[in-house]
Amino acid sequence: MEAIRTHGAGVGMEEVAVAAGTSKTAVYRHFRDRTGLYVAVCESVARVLTDQIRRATDRALADGAGPRAAVIAGIDAYLRLIESDVEVYRFVVHRPLLDGADPVADLVTVIGDHVASVITAYLPAAAAPRIWGHAVVGMVRGAADDWLARPDGTTRAELAARLTDLAWTGLSGLGSA
Numbered sequence: 001m002e003a004i005r006t007h008g009a010g011v012g013m014e015e016v017a018v019a020a021g022t023s024k025t026a027v028y029r030h031f032r033d034r035t036g037l038y039v040a041v042c043e044s045v046a047r048v049l050t051d052q053i054r055r056a057t058d059r060a061l062a063d064g065a066g067p068r069a070a071v072i073a074g075i076d077a078y079l080r081l082i083e084s085d086v087e088v089y090r091f092v093v094h095r096p097l098l099d100g101a102d103p104v105a106d107l108v109t110v111i112g113d114h115v116a117s118v119i120t121a122y123l124p125a126a127a128a129p130r131i132w133g134h135a136v137v138g139m140v141r142g143a144a145d146d147w148l149a150r151p152d153g154t155t156r157a158e159l160a161a162r163l164t165d166l167a168w169t170g171l172s173g174l175g176s177a
Helices: 002-007 013-020 024-030 034-062 067-084 086-093 103-122 129-149 156-174
Strands: none
Touching: 002 013, 002 086, 013 024, 013 034, 034 067, 034 086, 034 103, 067 086, 067 103, 067 129, 067 156, 086 129, 103 129, 129 156
């Protein structure tokens, strides 16, 4: 991943080899092609991201701060990771053409399902929690992509607060649905 951080999302296999201190041939033994590298990076990012989001939301809920605090904690954890590793994030979201399953779609599913489980636990009257969980994830991902692509001075904390305000306006109404 160091090669991605140094050379950007368009990193080549030669640059990966140099960063790893090995030959391009050795890199191709581990990753059949750039798609293999992409899948491996996605799997690594998915583990880190889902762990950070779960820990952040679980911590907020365990502290008794309530579901709104869990929403902002989860959004902030996502934004913190992409802000701290912009090129790796860009590498992951700008995927090459894949023959198999899309690892980013799998990641979005895992995160969306986690958000849905929090909605179910804290807003038990809410209908269709899976839809709402995935809607929140899509909103955050879309806004985060724009935030990185077109910086306007908005800080991570400001973006997290704004996204939480928007999400919470809808989510809080689900409790009485």
